[in-house]
Amino acid sequence: MRFSHFLMLSLSLLFVRGAVSAQDAPHIAKKNGRFALVVDGKPYLMLGAQINNSSAWASSLPKVWPALDALHVNTVEAPIYWEQMEPEPGKFDFSTVDLLVNSAREHKVRLVLLWFGTWKNGQDRYIPEWMKSDLKKYPREISAYGKVLDVLSPNSANNLEADKHAFGALMGHVKEVDGAQHTVLMIQVENESGSIGAVRDFSAAAQKQFEGTVPATLTSELHAVNGTWTEVFGADADERFAAYSTARYVDEVAKAGKAEYDIPMYCNVWITYPVHALENRDHASAGQEYPSGGPQQGNIAVWKASAHSIDLLAPDFYSDDIVFYREVIAAYSRADNPLFIPETGRERNFGRYFFYALGKGAIGFSPFGVDYTGWTLSEDNFPTWAAENFELLRPIADEIARLNFEGKVQTLVEEKGSARQRLHFGNVDAVVSFGFPQPDGQLPPGTENGQGRALVSQLGPMEFLVTGFDASVSFQLAPAADGKRAEQQLEILRAEEGTYSQGVWQSARIWNGDQTDRGLNFRTHNTAVVRIRLQSIPMYESGGRNRN
Ligand code: DGJ
16 A cells, blocks of 8 residues: 555544544434433433542542442442642642543443532532632632622632633543543533522622623523613522523533533532421522522523533432422423433432433433442441332333433332322323232222332333333223223233343243233332233124123
8 A cells, every 4th residue: 555545544544533433422412302311322321329529539439339339320420629630720630530430441330520610519618729728819709798708709700710721621631531432421510509608799899790781691592671680680680690600600611621522511409499387488598598599490591591511400309309309300301401310319219209200301310429438328228229220220221211312211100199190102001000919999009108110111002111119010092082982902912021132122031920910010029121012902892792
């Protein structure tokens, strides 16, 4: 081969490889109003766990991996600490990133890195010492009472520049070590941003901005008439100003990171929880009960209008109130926002939340504080629900992610007073009954702790993938709308327990008899994934003696 040909060939190979790897980087895809996190060309379902805040150290990781293995996760969320990564201005130590990436690869899981930068739970605790000690150069928020807070001002150019510089360096390094392998799937930009201690920054510089008019970019996206912050937002002006300032800051940080390596970036949210006890306490107080200016429910619109480099806003959810859970899921499941639960509780009652979120198209779900460092877990509070959920679904996670992206997954979770519920798939209904035994003529008993859950996914007109816990699932033709007697009925052709391997169904055994009578019966200690084929046959023949 002539040298010039060789050069051409090498250059074109380089070009092709470059193009493929850029295209292949993890990204969010949207189709028919549904989202997927696409990893190596396929939708990916994050069965995640977040480790404790101080666990991403070489000294702690040996106590982290066994807990993650026991949970059957496929993805780990782990922090990167700004104070450790940039001990002196402009001098970077990426040893934590390398350690996490290498050990995740050894354990065959993927990673979500959490940038503990300007914000961590609405405070600035993770900024480097050289920033903490230079309040003149890196100004703090000042409360309405003049108190100096341990929150960096989002209205300071110096603070922003420092974070952008560090985060850009981080993303450049992630690309260098992982741009080809994609162990790192997503980045959380900051942690629960917003400020604890004040509704907004009342420093002189921030006050001047607050007294100006709302930027036209924001009012036009919100379809609002222009004016001062108070004119446009009334009683919410302080909080919305904080939201705009924080969102713009975080957006600039994310943009600097994406310029180095463009993978999905999200913000987790310390959400606004309802206040109870006294009727007049109808509003949680921004800056006191949650970090003011973060992407809470009331600030989503401002954030979406102001932080275009952020792919998703993701609620951390720690309440056992399922009604509130449904509200929060609805608030963050938007046409412009993929659903992801980056942190949630470890208690048993969170088991059904995972199924509920999946049914709403979630791209991932992750209990918080999973490691054996002794901080959160003891022998009696291991998140068994998550382990059983993830153990069941990890082998078929690729299929569930794909089917969910196609809009073919539906789920049901047990709720008080509704132990029997129905899912609709065209002319076929899946009837889900929670709890056992299920004696004839009686309503299903429900479960002792209300944790029944089921998933049904349509594979073909008469074919379904079904699984769950403490639930039976039977199939019926949808009742005729006009109340007429059904002329057709369904029967099972075959119900196979099995799993998928490399996208191909592997049958382990056929279910029949007690396992399929009155529905496919998924007991907690005998659960499985079942692929069922049905057929529709006539309900009546002409010969019956008593036919009228
Ligand atoms: C939410 C934060 O995002 C986590 O880092 C951690 O502090 C948990 N709260 C503790 O419950």
